Amino acid sequence: MTPEDRFPGPELPDSGPRPQQDLDVLPYGSYFEPAEPPAGHPYEQTYTGFGGARYLEQHWPTPGHLPPAQQGLALGGAVGQEAAQAPGHYVPTGHFEGGYRSEFHAGEATPGGHPQPEFHPGEAAPAAHPQPEDPPTIELGPIPDPPVEVHFPYPQPEPGEAPGPLYVIGDVHGYLDELLAALHQQGLIDDEGHWAAGRSRVWFLGDFTDRGPDGIGVINLVMQLAAEAAAAGGYCRALMGNHELLFLGAARYGDEPVQSTAGTASFLAAWRLNGGQQHDLDRLEQHHISWLSRLPAIAIEDGHLLLHSDTTAYLEYGQSIAEVNDAVHVVLADEGIDEWWDCFRKFTKRFAFRGQAGPPAVHELLDAYGGYRVVHGHSPIPYLTGVDQEDDAPPHVPGPYIYADELAIAMDGGVTMEGRLLVARLPLN
Template identity: 30%
Template sequence: MLLRVWRMVRLAAAAMVAAAPALAAPPPSPPPARIVAVGDLHGDLGVWRDIAGAAGLIDSRGHWSGGRTTLVQVGDVVDRGPDSLGILHNLMQLQKEAPKQGGQVIVLVGNHEAMNITGDLRYTTPADFAAFANADSAALRERLYQARKGEVEAKYRASDPKMTAPAIHDAWVKSTPLGWVEQRLAWSPKGEIGQWVIRNPAVAIVNGNLFVHGGISVEYSKRPIDEINRQVASALKTVQRSGDSILTDPLGPLWYRGLITRDPKVTQIPAVGAARTPISQELPTVLEAYEAKRIIVGHTPNLKGIQILYGGRLVTIDTGNSRYYGGPPSYLEIVGDRLVPHVVPRSSAAAKGEE
């Protein structure tokens, strides 16, 4: 009797299992987020198109095709090359287009963006000024001269008291190319480009990857990222030119090279003293401060290519992309914890400077 009952229980249990719906397979894990990091471009629109196209970020017309990718460009879009404005306009456009596909475009403030806002135009090319020129540029330049005539004449006569008014006018016009006035208006804190730069961060962290143009010193690592970004934006808005500004501080995020070298001729910082700890000690301190896996920087060109250093905790991505430097065009792809440097062939149009 007991054996028959046990058989009935087993048959009932088997029937219940057979009738039960199969358990659904667990949903597949989402693919790791893809990040593309691009170093300094310095006015080379052709090489920017080569890099962005090779990375699958833009289509043949320059529109976003990167899907859910996050692009981080680490600053120094401008100066040295002939077409800073073309790259700026494309990045502005991509920042608006990428979110529609679930992507994101982060453009950091580099020291050359800060220099343009604060009026340091040592590296701005004639072609960059010409890009802003139009049919009214000559008249606009003349109106500016007349408005500042007394100031301009006083400046020239401080060097040459005998200089005549017509000679001063001609000298000033020669030193003020067409498009210069428009460039200065666009780059002012209230101008289209100036406002855009001010809205961009100086430091960003994405999936544990810490991005900054120059670097973060152990001194600055005591400041939260939001505070650093607020200070940079404030300094840009008020056009701070002083030597102690965060925009010019050799220990600050736009200029610091101390994570790459301790050569005082390069860093402009004495390589001695308690504040200058070895890179092997400073790097983990900085990363720990922000709970980051690694720091990725531009600013200091290395024409050998992207460098992955200190076991992947420091990555340098300024490879001299621009024709000015002639380095290998490149980008860094980050998928999860996998770091993949890519070298991009320079197209014939980019090599010839045809934009």
């Protein structure tokens, strides 16, 4: 039985061709991707099949474990049939009730290892330079201890009431219709696109804009769901991805030159190079900027360390979640264009958890920030696994990718390359 049989995804709307490149690059440079594993960094495991890591045949919930409203979808569902009625448009098939509870099954953290070398953007020339990687986790707006009638951002649970189920969502990159379809299929929104998940907890892992047709529409939807979820007793939160740093930098600094090791560049040039859409920049308003600028860089939920990028660069900004988030917010407040650029550059690194050096890199982050598993976006699963696609066939992405000795979960399903926009309920095993 395949992951699609156990947990079929919605039939995605067709938002048009995906002509943009899929890996972020810095001006005058690109990521170094070795044709063969370099000495000292054996990537053989990640270049064969799917790296020995398991897709979710053993992790996706079976129909009997899903809420009644979702079991029909798990058995084949009607989303695809309805969607087929109007090509290019997602037609919801019914209201899903959310807010059911989940039981947290925590794993145990393992001892720390050594820093993970990673290949990062080669600004001067493509060469294999092992670099320290980033860490992830930060609690979104910790609530101070208040009196009983304290104003929580959401209603207090009843005594003994468990928190709602936890969901994570990978990189959206402006594909609003695909996002609506995936959220509806999981029962997180209703037919009208409003929150329908009760006390559920939802985390977006960053990268709302660029490459896709409606980045501002995606931001508006997430902001709307955040307000509706709070009113229902749940919450919808988001991390800051490298494309948020790039988008905000392009809006603030435009063509102002920034010094990099590759020569003079600009945020606007880098944004366009990485799929920036002018209509998103034209529609960007102050309330979008304020909301995006306050997003945390890392967070932790139920023992899952949530971050956007699969890098250890987060460690360069602090040894705790609060330190990292505060440091990034200081950069965005008014640290200067070069510091902002450096932050964007560091959070554009990837592949730190791949290969034999991956588990130690994950442990380094977990030891610093807590948790027992890292969940990230940023690197599309087809690139992360190193699996070649046949001709122009779209990549096969059955679900989230579990790797690095099952210490890491990748959530970027490659929607920009006709893959899949992933929404997953945690824990996966």
